[in-house]
Amino acid sequence: MPRQSEENGRVADGEVLLKVTGLQKHFPIKKGLLQRQVGAVHAVDGLDFEVRSGETLGVVGESGCGKSTMGRLITRLLEPTGGKVEFEGKDITHLGVTGMRPMRRDVQMIFQDPYSSLNPRHTIGTIIGAPFRLQGVEPEGGIKKEVQRLLSVVGLNPEHYNRYPHEFSGGQRQRIGIARALALKPKLVVADEPVSALDVSIQAQVVNLMDDLQEELGLTYVIIAHDLSVVRHVSDRIAVMYLGKIVELADRDLLYKTPMHPYTKALMSAVPIPDPKRKNAKSERILLKGDVPSPISPPSGCRFHTRCWKATEICRTTEPALVELRPGQQVACHHPENFEDQAPQDTVLLSAAKEAAELVADEVLAESAQTSEALATAVAEGEVGTEEATASADAGTEEAGASEEAAASDESAASEEPEASESSEQADEEAEAPEEPATAEKPAVAEKPAVAEKPAVAEKPAASED
Numbered sequence: 364m365p366r367q368s369e370e371n372g373r374v375a376d377g378e379v380l381l382k383v384t385g386l387q388k389h390f391p392i393k394k395g396l397l398q399r400q401v402g403a404v405h406a407v408d409g410l411d412f413e414v415r416s417g418e419t420l421g422v423v424g425e426s427g428c429g430k431s432t433m434g435r436l437i438t439r440l441l442e443p444t445g446g447k448v449e450f451e452g453k454d455i456t457h458l459g460v461t462g463m464r465p466m467r468r469d470v471q472m473i474f475q476d477p478y479s480s481l482n483p484r485h486t487i488g489t490i491i492g493a494p495f496r497l498q499g500v501e502p503e504g505g506i507k508k509e510v511q512r513l514l515s516v517v518g519l520n521p522e523h524y525n526r527y528p529h530e531f532s533g534g535q536r537q538r539i540g541i542a543r544a545l546a547l548k549p550k551l552v553v554a555d556e557p558v559s560a561l562d563v564s565i566q567a568q569v570v571n572l573m574d575d576l577q578e579e580l581g582l583t584y585v586i587i588a589h590d591l592s593v594v595r596h597v598s599d600r601i602a603v604m605y606l607g608k609i610v611e612l613a614d615r616d617l618l619y620k621t622p623m624h625p626y627t628k629a630l631m632s633a634v635p636i637p638d639p640k641r642k643n644a645k646s647e648r649i650l651l652k653g654d655v656p657s658p659i660s661p662p663s664g665c666r667f668h669t670r671c672w673k674a675t676e677i678c679r680t681t682e683p684a685l686v687e688l689r690p691g692q693q694v695a696c697h698h699p700e701n702f703e704d705q706a707p708q709d710t711v712l713l714s715a716a717k718e719a720a721e722l723v724a725d726e727v728l729a730e731s732a733q734t735s736e737a738l739a740t741a742v743a744e745g746e747v748g749t750e751e752a753t754a755s756a757d758a759g760t761e762e763a764g765a766s767e768e769a770a771a772s773d774e775s776a777a778s779e780e781p782e783a784s785e786s787s788e789q790a791d792e793e794a795e796a797p798e799e800p801a802t803a804e805k806p807a808v809a810e811k812p813a814v815a816e817k818p819a820v821a822e823k824p825a826a827s828e829d
């Protein structure tokens with residue numbers, strides 16, 4: 364049971380606030396007159412993670428990997444198909460509307476699109492004051508005074524209480540969304556792509572605001588983003604998702620210095636490096652081949668095996684468990700990077716892997732072969748402990764880490780077309796009555812591959828079948 368801090372009933376910093384076990388969401392696909400179920404979109408397919416009080420957990424992955432669905436499941440805007448969600452030690456997986464009501468104060472969501480998430484017919488005073496009315500809470504000094512205080516907390520003019528959303532810019536609207544989410548002093552805030560609909564110049568302001576508010580108000584964040592550049596500065600830990608699963612979950616610095624999952628490595632290489640001194644940067648990019656497979660029938664074994672340059676037979680047949688290979692770093696991979704091979708007997712590359720390897724830069728393949736081999740030998744000979752071996756392997760990746768630092772500071776998170784997201788009202792309705800959609804119309808997943816200017820000819824890191 365998590366420890367509660369005496370003064371405010373909050374879980375003490377560092378203690379588990381949210382725990383998710385085996386979480387699943389399968390959207391049924393129905394067809395025909397009788398709407399018979401013919402399949403399911405496996406949007407979220409067995410997630411296990413914890414969020415500790417006071418931390419920021421970043422969640423990244425390509426479009427369609429299930430990030431938003433995960434966000435909606437943990438805020439209970441969607442009903443899970445399987446698994447368990449515990450908040451402050453209490454099982455909230457299947458709580459009904461009444462049971463969830465008190466919890467709605469503690470868990471809030473910030474939506475992606477500040478244009479469609481605010482009701483255009485309501486003043487911002489009404490919008491930010493709505494949570495008080497919905498929860499029947501009368502703040503000290505009245506709702507208007509509290510809303511004006513919230514406006515100034517998020518850097519807006521309290522005098523603008525009576526203005527309408529269209530009178531504000533995108534960044535200001537997102538501040539309004541943040542003020543609304545903070546109204547009831549929540550413990551956990553889940554932000555779904557909070558800045559991706561904003562101009563690059565505004566993104567940093569909103570991210571900094573969220574960062575400041577976290578410190579001031581002792582908030583815990585889960586921040587969802589489609590690339591690593593947004594979450595890297597604000598996250599304490601980062602979870603990388605692929606096709607409904609977490610493939611790597613690690614402390615931020617470990618993830619950047621020594622990513623273990625090949626998919627993490629590919630995602631990181633997609634971050635543009637605007638450093639003119641690094642002339643060779645583009646040759647280190649990894650271009651993931653092909654589309655993300657359909658979540659209706661995900662690949663067997665490791666779901667990434669159809670696009671991975673290290674995939675062998677075991678990857679096709681056996682699903683790797685998410686295990687802590689190094690303190691603070693969990694990964695689900697048979698042939699991790701920067702760590703000893705977990706299936707060294709399995710050296711024959713699948714033919715898809717050979718093709719994928721052609722799109723991976725020589726430098727990446729060489730480094731990957733070297734680090735894994737060096738670690739395997741050193742550990743087998745008992746010369747060094749795993750930690751030391753890892754540290755020596757780290758040296759080689761230091762440069763890449765540093766350049767990404769530069770990348771992320773000036774970098775523009777790839778801006779996305781704003782897409783329709785619910786209004787607060789809709790969200791509230793969903794919250795009251797989570798509904799299964801009748802038909803899964805849009806299982807298609809768009810890939811956002813890294814840009815590889817010139818696919819390098821691969822040097823295979825492992826023996827190949829011919």
Ligand SMILES: Nc1ncnc2c1ncn2[C@@H]1O[C@H](COP(=O)(O)OP(=O)(O)OP(=O)(O)O)[C@@H](O)[C@H]1O
Binds near residue numbers: 425428431658800806
């Ligand atoms: N209501 C729904 N009915 C059917 N399928 C859905 C529904 N919502 C999401 N999906 C499907 O579930 C999968 C995961 O979607 P989700 O929106 O969670 O992904 P995402 O990683 O957040 O992507 P994006 O960044 O594009 O929002 C996708 O294949 C999507 O088409």
